[in-house]
Amino acid sequence: MLSSSRWGLPPQSVPDEMSPLGALESCAAVIRCHAGQEIAREGGTTEYWYRVLSGAVRQCAVRPDGRRQIVDLILPGDWFGFTAPNGAFYPAEAIVEGTLLASYPRRRVQTLAEANGDVQRLMADVVFETVSRLRKQLLMLGRVTAAEKVGSFLLEISARLPNEHPDRLVLPISRYDIADYLAMSVETVSRSLTYLRQCGIIALSGARQVRIVDREALDEGRSADLPLGSVPAERLPRFHPSMEKNRAFGRVPS
Amino acid sequence: MLSSSRWGLPPQSVPDEMSPLGALESCAAVIRCHAGQEIAREGGTTEYWYRVLSGAVRQCAVRPDGRRQIVDLILPGDWFGFTAPNGAFYPAEAIVEGTLLASYPRRRVQTLAEANGDVQRLMADVVFETVSRLRKQLLMLGRVTAAEKVGSFLLEISARLPNEHPDRLVLPISRYDIADYLAMSVETVSRSLTYLRQCGIIALSGARQVRIVDREALDEGRSADLPLGSVPAERLPRFHPSMEKNRAFGRVPS
DNA sequence: CGAGTGGTTGAAATCCGTCAAGAATAGTGG
DNA sequence: CCACTATTCTTGACGGATTTCAACCACTCG
Numbered sequence: 001m002l003s004s005s006r007w008g009l010p011p012q013s014v015p016d017e018m019s020p021l022g023a024l025e026s027c028a029a030v031i032r033c034h035a036g037q038e039i040a041r042e043g044g045t046t047e048y049w050y051r052v053l054s055g056a057v058r059q060c061a062v063r064p065d066g067r068r069q070i071v072d073l074i075l076p077g078d079w080f081g082f083t084a085p086n087g088a089f090y091p092a093e094a095i096v097e098g099t100l101l102a103s104y105p106r107r108r109v110q111t112l113a114e115a116n117g118d119v120q121r122l123m124a125d126v127v128f129e130t131v132s133r134l135r136k137q138l139l140m141l142g143r144v145t146a147a148e149k150v151g152s153f154l155l156e157i158s159a160r161l162p163n164e165h166p167d168r169l170v171l172p173i174s175r176y177d178i179a180d181y182l183a184m185s186v187e188t189v190s191r192s193l194t195y196l197r198q199c200g201i202i203a204l205s206g207a208r209q210v211r212i213v214d215r216e217a218l219d220e221g222r223s224a225d226l227p228l229g230s231v232p233a234e235r236l237p238r239f240h241p242s243m244e245k246n247r248a249f250g251r252v253p254s
Numbered sequence: 255m256l257s258s259s260r261w262g263l264p265p266q267s268v269p270d271e272m273s274p275l276g277a278l279e280s281c282a283a284v285i286r287c288h289a290g291q292e293i294a295r296e297g298g299t300t301e302y303w304y305r306v307l308s309g310a311v312r313q314c315a316v317r318p319d320g321r322r323q324i325v326d327l328i329l330p331g332d333w334f335g336f337t338a339p340n341g342a343f344y345p346a347e348a349i350v351e352g353t354l355l356a357s358y359p360r361r362r363v364q365t366l367a368e369a370n371g372d373v374q375r376l377m378a379d380v381v382f383e384t385v386s387r388l389r390k391q392l393l394m395l396g397r398v399t400a401a402e403k404v405g406s407f408l409l410e411i412s413a414r415l416p417n418e419h420p421d422r423l424v425l426p427i428s429r430y431d432i433a434d435y436l437a438m439s440v441e442t443v444s445r446s447l448t449y450l451r452q453c454g455i456i457a458l459s460g461a462r463q464v465r466i467v468d469r470e471a472l473d474e475g476r477s478a479d480l481p482l483g484s485v486p487a488e489r490l491p492r493f494h495p496s497m498e499k500n501r502a503f504g505r506v507p508s
Numbered sequence: 509c510g511a512g513t514g515g516t517t518g519a520a521a522t523c524c525g526t527c528a529a530g531a532a533t534a535g536t537g538g
Numbered sequence: 539c540c541a542c543t544a545t546t547c548t549t550g551a552c553g554g555a556t557t558t559c560a561a562c563c564a565c566t567c568g
Contacts, residue, residue: 012501061393064474069396071389085379110378114371121364125339127381130342134388135325137317141395142323142437142526146556175515185557191518207515207564222316242258382544398557400524437527444548461533461547 004148027108033094048103050083054097056172059090070181075160079126095173141183149182150192151218167212280360285355287348302357303335309353310426313344324435329414333380349427403436404446405472421466
């Protein structure tokens with residue numbers, strides 16, 4: 001499971017500075033994971049920090065009632081494994097077969113960061129990215145309509161997945177995972193996608209291949225103008241009368 | 255707005271080690287905020303990291319449709335202000351009148367952390383706490399029923415608020431803020447609370463004073479057994495027939 | 509082929525958001 | 539202290555979106 005080969009950091013994560021990264025590189029080992037395989041945890045605490053090189057990883061929470069929720073979706077370039085001293089531990093599993101991870105010994109990196117300010121700042125930014133990622137997921141979950149949730153999910157994937165063409169994307173996860181990621185039922189995810197397709201906002205070739213036709217319609221949340229049940233014959237108009245319900249969630253209280 | 259008085263770290267955040275904290279203390283300034291006041295941002299980027307000493311702070315996102323969502327609720331002892339280099343900025347506002355903040359100059363702390371490994375690890379843990387906090391909010395938003403959301407919110411507040419008696423708590427935020435925090439309407443928040451009260455799971459004295467009667471019922475999510483509309487005459491049984499719908503969100507797919 | 513997984517669609521029940529109105533509380537100024 | 543107002547909170551009614559339950563199709567792999 002633990003291969004000792006070395007691996008370099010991808011250029012996009014740290015564009016200019018290459019000096020401190022060599023030190024980080026030298027302590028990284030590459031792990032190859034099967035689909036569904038849980039990333040090893042050493043006795044409860046995470047002794048490693050990981051970075052996804054290819055594939056996808058999910059961190060799940062299982063409620064007492066048996067439901068599952070994905071609390072983090074980790075794509076190539078993202079780091080994970082940061083846990084608070086007394087925080088809950090959410091097991092990480094590879095989603096895609098052959099997912100490649102770079103594993104960094106936590107203590108080694110911390111020692112490196114103490115000696116090298118560049119490494120310290122790099123790791124700080126990496127954790128801040130995690131915060132930013134979670135906040136985006138919060139915003140997705142907070143959307144009102146199912147179609148809005150799925151729409152913003154597609155945009156998120158499009159932005160985070162290194163595609164040659166940003167409007168053509170291959171979903172790395174199944175409908176079930178999307179459902180657990182957005183906290184909705186699988187059926188509604190499927191319905192939302194066909195709804196977006198029927199609106200002409202996206203195009204589907206196969207289940208996983210998505211083409212974004214009208215990007216603005218996705219992030220403006222205009223996909224909530226019509227209910228899921230209705231089947232519009234043609235594309236939605238750019239501005240819809242029902243968009244006028246611009247009342248705030250809660251006005252500006254306390 | 256910016257007072258130059260000094261302020262010590264509270265003992266609960268860092269129990270034992272007191273040596274590196276003196277250095278942190280010495281660069282902290284205390285800010286007193288009015289209710290609704292936005293915490294100063296210096297030209298878009300956050301030049302300061304903050305820690306809440308008393309009161310409460312919210313970080314909001316406003317969607318194009320005018321809705322508001324609270325993407326972080328910061329209570330005494332919590333830090334905030336960590337932003338990724340290219341991440342979105344969410345303005346922070348004090349909620350409670352007279353909220354006290356300790357502000358730490360970002361660059362000064364970074365310099366301190368470079369020189370002192372203890373400061374570095376302390377700050378790392380502080381950011382990990384933020385990650386843990388956001389993940390808990392994700393789990394709250396992911397709950398199915400409105401009563402479950404509000405129930406887990408009460409438990410969260412009870413755990414984070416330094417109360418003498420953990421089952422008696424005073425809500426620091428209004429119904430509107432709760433609604434924007436849990437991404438639901440104000441009316442449903444109110445209805446959920448009265449529902450929990452009628453179930454005998456909580457007791458309300460006034461709008462803000464809550465007493466948790468049956469803690470297990472709250473975190474087991476059993477509060478979702480009955481729909482919001484029905485008014486049960488007595489307490490719910492400990493195990494309810496409808497609890498058998500233990501189907502997972504999505505089974506365990508790839 | 510049959511089993512299993514993943515995906516889609518239909519029908520029914522229900523939970524929640526919206527609109528509306530009223531009650532309770534706080535804040536203000538006389 | 540009281541009237542007056544604004545805000546917060548609660549409750550009702552209604553319509554609609556989503557969940558649930560169920561069936562079906564496509565595909566893969568022994």
